[in-house]
Amino acid sequence: MRVLLAPDCFGTALTAAQAADALAAGWRGGAPHDEVTTCPMADGGPGFVATLRTSLGGDVDAVTVTGPLGDRVPAAVLRLGTTAYVESAHALGLDLVPPARRDPTRTTSAGAGVLLAAALAGGARRVVVGLGGSATNDAGAGLLAELADTLLGEGAVGTAGAVLRRGGGALHDVREQDLRWLPALRDALRDVDLVAAVDVDVPLLGLQGASAGFAPQKGATPEQAQDLERALGVFAHAAAAALGPDPVRRDLLAPPAARPGARPGARSGASRWTALPGAGAAGGVGFALALLGGRLVPGASLVADALGLPDRIAAHDLVVTGEGRTDWQSLHGKVVAEVAARALPLAVPTVVVAGEVLVGRRELSAAGVAAAYAVADGAEQVAAALADPAGTLAARAARVARTWSPA
Missing domain, CATH: 3.40.50.10350 (Glycerate kinase; domain 1)
Structure with missing residues (x-):
């Protein structure tokens, strides 16, 4: 047989x-x-780059990025012509955080922004980001802040950068004006084919979203998971507002609008990104890449096709x-x-x-x-x-x- x-x-x-x-x-x-x-x-999580290199070949650039706790960790960029493959777990992996220090309210996705910037710096016109196996739950806020300061110039994010890099638990107070640079960042990537190879097809919010479905296995208590759900909802509303009106249905999973004068019980504006299959991958990094115009595709399917x-x-x-x-x-x-x-x-x-x-x-x-x-x-x-x-x-x-x- x-x-x-x-x-x-x-x-x-x-x-x-x-x-x-x-x-x-x-x-x-x-x-x-x-x-x-x-x-x-592989499905976009740990082993994504190594598996693809075995089958596709290519050149590997060694880089150093920020880990989930802010320390420096090694990572890699796989290059095949004008396409670059990166693995978010190199920067955000759960294995990078000792069990006693796992706390997704504090871990940051900023290192994934450094990794994505490194891929772009090599001239890649198509970047495939493997998502999965992360220790983070910040909806990619750290990634966005890091990438904005790199592509738009240091200080582009302003004072909000410190909050965005502090982990999901710090996102309760993020407002639309804190993300006013998002349209410029999205525009800076308009000529790049950005692909998120997600390991799961779950949305950002809800019972099977990033916080409720995955934060506990990253070290969150039930109370912290609920707090993260609210914080990510606030961030998602602010991001959608910063990017402007969206002509699709309202997102019923988003929390009440967090702004002065909001009606009690009012929902956030339309936000098609939170409900996308895969938006909740890697603690919501899928959501962040979708904000930048990225396409979310099943990582296991992408690898299966490549192999x-x-x-x-x-x-x-x-x-x-x-x-x-x-x-x-x-x-x-x-x-x-x-x-x-x-x-x-x-x-x-x-x-x-x-x-x-x-x-x-x-x-x-x-x-x-x-x-x-x-x-x-x-x-x-x-x-x-x-x-x-x-x-x-x-x-x-x-x-x-x-x-x-x-x-």
């Missing part, structure tokens, strides 16, 4: 390439007669994918859902091997997944698996291989 192994990274425990190698070692141990091929994947995934799947009898945790997010633009969607019309079964599986069989089946297997169940098994992630993943893959491979 011909088996294609196409996993994403397993959180911070294994890169996609390491996960693919562990799955391959396990599968060959359980079914040595099978023909196994690896195809590491020629359908042709690879068609040459195999079974495809195995995986990730650290398969949960509701996995069905909203992640690698697992994308691989299954590409395999389904080719009548090739998709099997998931994940660190944890928190989605029911019915939901997985509806997404095109034939079966899902967890490496660990419960806190104790998860802790044991993290002690030897490659070994435990390989062991689970060997058992799965004996189930699926013909005797």
Whole structure:
């Protein structure tokens, strides 16, 4: 049997390439007669640039940017002709913040602005920004401020820059006049094809938005998540107002207009950006890039196209994918859902091997997944698996291989 192994990274425990190698070692141990091929994947989050470089080649520029806590961290720009690929996780990644210091009310996306500016400085006319795996939840306010000061001149943002770079918790007091430079920044990028490769298709606000859906896993308490939801709503209203009237329907998720004289219960003006699928990616950086005229596209789909995934799947009898945790997010633009969607019309079964599986069989089946297997169940098994992630993943893959491979 011909088996294609196409996993994403397993959180911070294994890169996609390491996960693919562990799955391959396990599968060959359980079914040595099978023909196994690896195809590491990415969805815009960690591993985005490395995965694309493996397939596409290109030149890599090493740069230094601002991390989520304001320290200096290494990053990279992948260049292919006039196209540049960058990975926001290099500047905003959750792995850059020690667990004891994780607080999305304070972490900033400013480093992503430095990274985007570096891509533009090399003459790129098309910039693809991978979004996912961030420690931030500031709707890209830090990115916008950093990019404005770079492209429009130091001080273009004025005194509001300090607030915008302070994290999502500081956005409650942002007003339209604080963002008066936004139209000029958008205009400065009018000749650049800006693409946001998002890892999830969620909006900025709401029950599955950046704050409610993702802030807790970045260290926020329930109270902080609610506070961030309100703060991002205020910022979104101010940004929409600064960019001018928009002839689309009003955004019912936005909070009451935060300006003197507003009617009690009044909603903010029309803001098509907050409801865009992917606006909530990377703590709302998708929203910020949309404000600048960027297109939001599914990162897993972009990578699948770049790797020629359908042709690879068609040459195999079974495809195995995986990730650290398969949960509701996995069905909203992640690698697992994308691989299954590409395999389904080719009548090739998709099997998931994940660190944890928190989605029911019915939901997985509806997404095109034939079966899902967890490496660990419960806190104790998860802790044991993290002690030897490659070994435990390989062991689970060997058992799965004996189930699926013909005797």
